[in-house]
Amino acid sequence: xxxxxxxxxxxxxxxxxxxxxxxxxDPDAFARRVExxxxxxxxxxxxxxxxDELSLWARPGLLAAAAVALFAVLAARDxxxxxxxxxxxxxxxxxxxxxxxxxxxxxTVWNDR
Amino acid sequence: MKDMKDAELAALARxxxxxxxxxxxxxxxxxxxxxxxxxxxxxxxxxDAAQDGFLAALKALDRFDPLRPFGPWLVRIVVNxxxxxxxxxxxxxxxxxxxxxxxxxxxxxxxxxxxxxxRHLLAALAELPERQRIAIVLFDVEGYGHxxxxxxxxxxxxxxxxxxxxxxxxxxxxxxxxxxxxxxxx
Numbered sequence: 067x068x069x070x071x072x073x074x075x076x077x078x079x080x081x082x083x084x085x086x087x088x089x090x091x092d093p094d095a096f097a098r099r100v101e102x103x104x105x106x107x108x109x110x111x112x113x114x115x116x117x118d119e120l121s122l123w124a125r126p127g128l129l130a131a132a133a134v135a136l137f138a139v140l141a142a143r144d145x146x147x148x149x150x151x152x153x154x155x156x157x158x159x160x161x162x163x164x165x166x167x168x169x170x171x172x173x174t175v176w177n178d179r
Numbered sequence: 180m181k182d183m184k185d186a187e188l189a190a191l192a193r194x195x196x197x198x199x200x201x202x203x204x205x206x207x208x209x210x211x212x213x214x215x216x217x218x219x220x221x222x223x224x225x226x227d228a229a230q231d232g233f234l235a236a237l238k239a240l241d242r243f244d245p246l247r248p249f250g251p252w253l254v255r256i257v258v259n260x261x262x263x264x265x266x267x268x269x270x271x272x273x274x275x276x277x278x279x280x281x282x283x284x285x286x287x288x289x290x291x292x293x294x295x296x297x298r299h300l301l302a303a304l305a306e307l308p309e310r311q312r313i314a315i316v317l318f319d320v321e322g323y324g325h326x327x328x329x330x331x332x333x334x335x336x337x338x339x340x341x342x343x344x345x346x347x348x349x350x351x352x353x354x355x356x357x358x359x360x361x362x363x364x365x
Contacts, residue, residue, distance in 0.1 A: 074325070080350060081319035084304070087297040088213040088316065090222050096212065097204045099226075100233045101197070107237055108197060 132168050185249035193240040204233055207250060210321050211257045217312045218261040220305050228264045232257030251323065255331045258313060265309075296357050303353035307346050314339050315346035 090096070180188070180202050191199035211232055215225035236243075236256045243252055304312055310332060317323040317331065318339075325343075329336045 076319045076322060077347060080315075080347060080354075083296065083300055083354070084316060084350075085213070085320045086293070087300040087304075088216045088320065089209065090212050090216065090226065093205070093208045093212075096226060096229075097201065097208050100204045100208075100230050101201045103230055104197075104200060104234055104237055107234060108195065 128168055128172070132172055135172070186245035189240055189243050189245065189249055192237065193243075200237060203249070203253075207233075207253050210250065210254060213320060214254055214257055214313060214316055215261040217304060217316045218258065218309060219265055220301065224264060224268070225261065228261035229257055231260035231264070235260060248327075250321075251327045251331050254317070254321075258331065262309070292357075296354070299357065300350070300354065303350050307349060308342075310334070310338075311342045311346035311349075314342035315350070318343045319347075 180198060183191075183199075183202070185203065185206070188199040188203050192203060208229075211229040212225060215228040215232070216222060219225045219228055232253065236253050239256070243249065307315075313332060314328055317328045318325070323331070325336045325339045328339045332339065
């Protein structure tokens with residue numbers, strides 16, 4: 067078969083010989099090998115379970131609860147007649163200028179109830 | 180799942196469906212391994228490269244455009260994976276063409292002829308520039324069009340036509356002494 071750069075048709079004879087020479091045996095075994103090699107990759111993007119979802123919500127939920135508790139303490143402190151009340155620990159923590167740890171804040175608020 | 184389109188399987192695989200990914204692998208195993216073999220020569224190394232390509236494609240599924248064909252997108256990744264392996268290795272494994280052997284002419288039985296033809300064809304292919312190898316395999320074996328090959332290779336369409344033309348001319352010259360055997364093998 068003659069050929070030119072303008073030939074748009076595949077050469078079936080050459081194509082068949084090349085396919086025969088390049089095709090490796092046992093494609094199913096190769097596919098299984100690739101699927102096995104891919105197993106660790108699925109771990110990078112797991113489908114989240116309900117427990118994963120809950121854990122995702124837990125931290126912001128705790129922060130929100132702490133913020134509400136702190137607001138409640140401050141509001142109670144600013145009420146008329148509460149001026150004689152000694153500054154409690156959460157307010158003292160805020161006065162330090164550093165961000166208090168959430169756990170410590172919750173314990174303090176709980177103990178002040 | 181066998182009736183689904185590649186784009187649908189890719190979307191499922193991207194969402195974590197392993198069976199969909201497995202089906203994509205089975206569908207495209209042949210072209211991926213052949214292109215990798217054309218680039219690297221060595222069958223085992225080609226399988227490693229094809230596997231690298233499939234895994235890279237799995238990681239990059241979010242960048243696959245479902246409006247475009249999956250095959251050329253995957254082949255492009257496999258070509259890159261095979262080229263990376265070729266750059267990393269120190270010694271080229273392909274054997275040069277033995278002129279005396281090619282001129283001797285085949286006389287053994289058909290199985291031996293087929294083996295010899297395959298060996299000579301692989302050796303001749305290994306002598307071609309890499310881009311010509313990829314172009315002729317995609318055009319004459321995988322049935323890709325010039326435009327698709329140009330996109331895979333990131334070259335102009337005219338360059339692909341030229342690559343296919345030169346690759347064919349070289350391979351036909353090398354295989355000329357085997358032509359009678361080639362015609363019998365089918």
